[in-house]
Amino acid sequence: MTEVMIEARGVSKVFGSVTALDDVSISVPRGTVLGLLGHNGAGKTTLVNVLTTLLKPTSGSASVAGLDVVSHGDQVRGRIGLTGQFASVDENMSGFDNLVLIARLLGATKKQASGRADELLATFDLTEARDRPAKTYSGGMRRRLDLAASLVGRPDVIFLDEPTTGLDPLSRIGLWEIVEGLVGDGTTVLLTTQYLEEADRLADTITVLSKGKVVAAGTAAELKAGVGKRTVSVVLAEPEDAATALNALAKAGLHPVHDKARHSVATPVEKSTDLATVVRALDEVGVEVGELALTEPTLDDVYLAVNSEAPAA
Amino acid sequence: MTTTVQATAATGEVPRRNDLGWRGSSFATQVWVLTQRSLNTFLRDPRMLFFSLLQPLVMLLLFSQVFGGISQLGSMHQWGSYINYLLPSTLVTTAMTSAMSSGVGLLTEMSNGVIARFRSMPVSLFAVLLARSLSDTVRMAIQLVVMLIAAALLFGFTPAGGMLGVAAALLVSLVVGWGLGWLFLAIATWVKKAETMQAVAFLTMFPLMFGSSAYMPVSTMPGWVQVIANVNPLSYAIFASRGLATTIWEANPAYTLIASLAISGVIALVGGLIATRNFRRTN
Structure with a gap:
């Protein structure tokens, strides 16, 4: 031991x-x-x-x-x-x-x-x-x-x-x-x-x-399993492309959501290669990307996960 | 098969590191190394060195010029010039100012993380305090010697006591300054903030300095100040320093000498105990 x-x-x-x-x-x-x-x-x-x-x-x-x-x-x-x-x-x-x-x-x-x-x-x-x-x-x-x-x-x-x-x-x-x-x-x-x-x-x-x-x-793996995944968010150059973008990402096997206020679409990803998938899917349908960011889960996500698992007291 | 092999490798013995086996030095080494460190910091900073040596000279210049008229007083004639009266007491007040900066120095190190480092090491915290007290006393000695030389060369300081008398006055001032240093170290570990330290130091130093015979004969002061001046421990140190340097004693020589040294000893002991207690590692 x-x-x-x-x-x-x-x-x-x-x-x-x-x-x-x-x-x-x-x-x-x-x-x-x-x-x-x-x-x-x-x-x-x-x-x-x-x-x-x-x-x-x-x-x-x-x-x-x-x-x-x-x-x-x-x-x-x-x-x-x-x-x-x-x-x-x-x-x-x-x-x-x-x-x-x-x-x-x-x-x-x-x-x-x-x-x-x-x-x-x-x-x-x-x-x-x-x-x-x-x-x-x-x-x-x-x-x-x-x-x-x-x-x-x-x-x-x-x-x-x-x-x-x-x-x-x-x-x-x-x-x-x-x-x-x-x-x-x-x-x-x-x-x-x-x-x-x-x-x-x-x-x-x-x-x-x-x-x-x-x-x-x-x-780390055990904790992260309970925590949200990494997120790719894309700010669209043309806000009206949102529907096209959501469609394209869904087709590529991802689960995108639309953030209307920021004119962006975001999707949780598992592997770092998924970032390329996002870019390729959007490029194929001619959606112009304004900004692209990959966000790691934070301590807040851990707290959220822990609290949601905790029995209500 | 592969899985089994990997599992064995993962639970295998972690290599033991080659710890250097340094588990702490002796108390004497700690005090010596830490004293050297503080002195080097002082000696290697030319600006700090310059200003800390200049400060007592400016004080001396101001007091000797502004209060020069005091020498016209009848009771002052016995000392010849005012500088002979002023310088022995300035030795004591400068020692006190220097003792105060000892406390400020400790606070600076408490706030900039140096002390925090020592706390997490196998180092005696009393050694840290003792080293500061010793190095600041050496610094004080340098300040006072520079002041004495300047006073002799520039201000015509020629006391009747001669070299020997002046050296004795210097020694008494150093003992008093060393004792007061422990008082200010105790205050520093108690207030823990430089701003508060300045305020407390001001309240301690100025009444002690002016409510004494440092600048004016006590007999010229209002009655209530005379009472204070006569119980002020600094007065004894000033009487002793002035008596030794000028051979003119304002009070019984043996009594003033013993009183000033004994009071310094008591202040050092009590201050040291309080400082060490406040400085403890854990609470």
């Missing part, structure tokens, strides 16, 4: 009259990624803070690498890496000095520390910015430095709290690749996100939080 590296058992956290976490349980086996999905205020960061020893649970218990987060806090801190929502680096120091500082605090010698710092700067494509103060870094670079800082001791367990929030698409993909690389090395990752797409791409299992409660848990 695979070792459980992150575990929460019935964790609740109450701040005054606000229940931030309500009986939350999770279990993450070694070398896997758990995606913690939820909106702002769902309790994601609170759970991360409990698991990383920054907050004590009001009730319940949690452990990381088999060590209780309350009674063995310092040992837990020695085994984890945490990248929060806001870059936790010293802006006045260079990237190199930031990483050396952390390595030294972790117990590395000066030589080990500078070796490890340069290694990480190379991995994270920051070698050119090695000696520049971190305040001159772009948002993406800062996020990479922050992640590098969490990885200095090559920890077994990494917590990433909304690692891609506020990043441009290219930086986001770069960060995903880094996380995938870590997992390939056997690191256990807990990742929080507001994006279903991100959880789908990175996580082996997903736990959905809403108002401090676990409302759904399972693999």
